[in-house]
Amino acid sequence: MGLTKVPEFNEEEEHYVSGLHEAIVNGDLFHHVQAVLKKLQEKSSIPSAKCKQRDEFPLPGLLICPSCNRNLTGSLSQSRNGNYYGYYHCQNNCKTRFSADFLNEKLDEYLKSLTIPSEVSELYIAILEDTFKSNEGDRKKQVQGLKERVRDQEEKITRCDEMLLNREIDRESHQRMIAKLKEEIAILRRKIELEESAETGFMKYCRFGIPLLSNLSGFYRGASVEIKQKLLGSIFPAKLHFREDSYRTTPLNPALALIIQRNKNLENEKTGQDLFYETLSGEMPMAGLEPAFYC
Numbered sequence: 001m002g003l004t005k006v007p008e009f010n011e012e013e014e015h016y017v018s019g020l021h022e023a024i025v026n027g028d029l030f031h032h033v034q035a036v037l038k039k040l041q042e043k044s045s046i047p048s049a050k051c052k053q054r055d056e057f058p059l060p061g062l063l064i065c066p067s068c069n070r071n072l073t074g075s076l077s078q079s080r081n082g083n084y085y086g087y088y089h090c091q092n093n094c095k096t097r098f099s100a101d102f103l104n105e106k107l108d109e110y111l112k113s114l115t116i117p118s119e120v121s122e123l124y125i126a127i128l129e130d131t132f133k134s135n136e137g138d139r140k141k142q143v144q145g146l147k148e149r150v151r152d153q154e155e156k157i158t159r160c161d162e163m164l165l166n167r168e169i170d171r172e173s174h175q176r177m178i179a180k181l182k183e184e185i186a187i188l189r190r191k192i193e194l195e196e197s198a199e200t201g202f203m204k205y206c207r208f209g210i211p212l213l214s215n216l217s218g219f220y221r222g223a224s225v226e227i228k229q230k231l232l233g234s235i236f237p238a239k240l241h242f243r244e245d246s247y248r249t250t251p252l253n254p255a256l257a258l259i260i261q262r263n264k265n266l267e268n269e270k271t272g273q274d275l276f277y278e279t280l281s282g283e284m285p286m287a288g289l290e291p292a293f294y295c
Contacts, residue, residue, distance in 0.1 A: 001030050056086040056100050058228040059107070064239040065090040071239075074100060103242060110247045111217040114235070116260050121210045124259065128206050139195060146192045153185045213259065 002023030003016040025033075057074030065072050072088045079085060086100030157178060164174040212219050220228055232240075234253060241248040252260075 001025065001027050054086075055225050056104075057088070058225050058232070059088060059103065059240070062229065062232050062236070062240055063088060063103070064241050065094060065096045066241060066243045067096045068094045070094065072096070072098070098242065106242070106245070106247060107240075108217050108221065111220055114213075114252075114256070114260065115216050116213045118211070118214045120259070121214045125206060125210050128210075143192055143195045146188050146195065150185055150188045150192070153181050153188070157181050213256070 002019055002021060004019035006015050006017055008014040054074070054076075056076070060073050061071055063072045064070070068090060070090055070092075072090055074086060074088050076084045076086055088098045088100055088103055090096040160169070160174055160177050160181070163169045164171065169177075220231060223231065235256060236251070237253060238251050251257075
C-alpha cells in the first residue's frame with residue numbers, strides 16, 4: 001500500500017504514514033488479501049481428525065511402499081458385517097495394501113530378533129559403570145584442585161590486606177592486586193560450578209536403556225503409539241521395508257549395531273546378510289571385560 005509502520009512511542013500509539021516507496025496495490029485489495037490469509041490460518045490451526053494417531057497404526061511415515069517407494073499410510077476399512085479392519089496402504093494409483101494386524105505382528109517378530117541376551121546387557125552395564133566411576137573420580141579431583149586454588153587466592157587477599165596495614169604497599173597497589181585476585185577467584189568458582197553441574201543421569205539412562213534391549217518387543221507392545229514411533233525412529237535411521245512377508249534388512253542405529261554386532265542370531269535367515277549395512281572402518285578389535293583399543 002506504500003505505507004510505513006511507526007511503532008508505539010511514549011504516549012503516541014502505533015500508526016502508519018506514507019512511505020517513500022511506491023504502492024503496489026490499493027488499500028481495498030491489501031485488506032481483502034489479509035482477511036483471506038487470516039481465514040486460512042485459522043482453518044489450518046484446527047486439528048484434523050484424519051491426523052489423529054491411532055494405536056492400530058504406529059508405522060505411518062516409517063514404512064516404505066515396496067512398489068513405488070512412497071510412504072504407506074494407515075486407515076480403517078468397514079466390512080459388510082460392519083466390523084472395522086486396519087490396513088496400511090499406498091496412495092494415488094498404487095494398489096499396495098497390507099493388513100495392519102499382520103504387519104504389526106511381523107514387526108513384533110522383527111524386534112524380537114534384535115533382542116540381546118540379558119547377560120550381554122548386564123556386562124555392558126558393568127563396563128559402563130566402571131568407566132563412569134573412573135571419570136567421576138577424575139572430575140572430583142578437578143573440583144578439589146579448583147577449590148584449593150580458590151583458598152590460595154583468598155589467602156593472598158588476606159596477605160595483601162596485612163601488607164597494606166603494615167604499609168608495605170600503597171593503597172593503589174593494594175586495590176589493583178585485590179581486584180585481580182577477586183577476578184581470578186570468580187573465574188575459579190565459575191569453573192567449579194560448571195564441573196559440579198556436569199553430573200548427569202547418564203548411568204540412570206543406561207540402566208534403563210540397556211536392559212530395554214533385552215525386552216525390546218515387550219516394551220514396544222506396552223508403549224503408546226507416540227512412544228512406538230519414537231522408538232522405531234531411534235532404532236532405524238532409515239525407513240522400514242516389507243517384502244515377501246517379512247521386513248527386509250535395514251541399517252540400525254550405530255550404537256545398537258555395535259552392541260549386537262557379534263550376535264549370530266541377528267543374521268537374516270533368508271538373505272544371509274547382517275541386519276545393518278553400516279560398518280566401521282577397519283576390523284573391530286576383540287574385547288574382553290575391558291574395552292580394546294587400537295595401537
